[in-house]
Amino acid sequence: MTVRPIVRWPDPRLSQKCAPVEGVVPADLIRDMFDTMYAAQGRGLAAPQVGVMQRFFVMDCGWKEGESAPMVMINPVIMAAERIPEVMEEGCLSIPGITVAVERPKAVTVQWTAAEGDIHMADFDGFEARCIQHEFDHLNGVVTLDHLGPEARSTAEADYLEKLK
Template sequence: MTVRPILKWPDPRLSQKCAPVDREVPGDLIRDMFDTMYAAQGRGLAAPQIGVMQRFFVMDCGWKEGEPSPMVMINPVIMAAERIPEVMEEGCLSIPGILVPVERPKAVTVQWTAAEGDIHMADFDGFVARCIQHEFDHLNGIVTFDHLAPADRRRAESEYLEKQQ
C-alpha cells in the first residue's frame, strides 16, 4: 500500500489541462491512487491531484456505505449531459475542509477506457454522475472554486487559506 501526497490548491498543476493517456496506465499507479483516495476518505481521485498530468481518475462512490464499486476511467469523454442541473455542496481532497455549492447536470453519458483496455459507454446519474463530473473537471484544470461567482470565490478561497495557517 502506497499513499501518495495529494496536491493542495493553489498548486498550479491543479489548473492545467491533462494530456491524453497514450499507453497502458501501470497497475501499481492505479493501486496507489485507490490507496491514496481511501486513506483520505475520498470517493474519487484524479491523476493530476497526485501530480500525474494524464487524463484518468479512480472513484468508488459506494465504499463508505459498505458497497464498494471501484472504477478506473481512462481518457473519459462526457458524451451527453442532462439539461436539468442540480446544485449540491462539494468537497475536494485538494481543497480540504471547504464545501462549495456547485451546479452540475443530474445525469451524464460517459465513454472511457477501463484499466484492462476495454472501451465502455454508460449512463450515470445522482451522486455517481456528480463524482464523475468533479473528477473530469480535474482533468481539465478545473477545481470547485472555478464554479463560483467572483465574490463567492474570494470568500471561499479566503476561508480555505485561513484554515491552512
C-alpha cells in the first residue's frame, strides 16, 4: 500500500488542464491512487491531485456503505448531461475541511477507457454523476471554489486558509 501526498489548493497544478493519456496507465499508479483515496476517506481522486497531469481518475462511490465498486476512468468524455441541475454541498481532498454548494446536472452519460483498455459508455445519476463531474473538473483545472461567485469564493478561501494556520 502506497499512499501518495495529495496536492493541496492553491497549488497551480490544480488550475491546469491535463494532457490526454497516451498508452497505458501503470497499474501501480492506479493502486496508489486507490490507496490514497481510501486513506483520505474520499470517494474519488483525479490524477492531478497526486501531481500526475494526465486525464484519468479513480472513484468508488459506495465503499463507505459497504458497496465497493472501484472504477478507473481514463480520458473520460461527458457525452450528455441532464438539463435539470441539483445543488449539493461538495468537499474536496485537495481543499480539506471546506464544503461548498455546487450546482451540477443530476445525471450524465460518460465515455471512457478502462484500465484494461476497453472503451465504455454508461449513464450515471445521483452521487456517482456528481463524483464523476467533480473529478472531471479536476482534469480541466477546475476546483469546487471555481463554481462560486466572488463573494462566496472569498469567504470559502478565507475559511480554508484560516484552517491551515
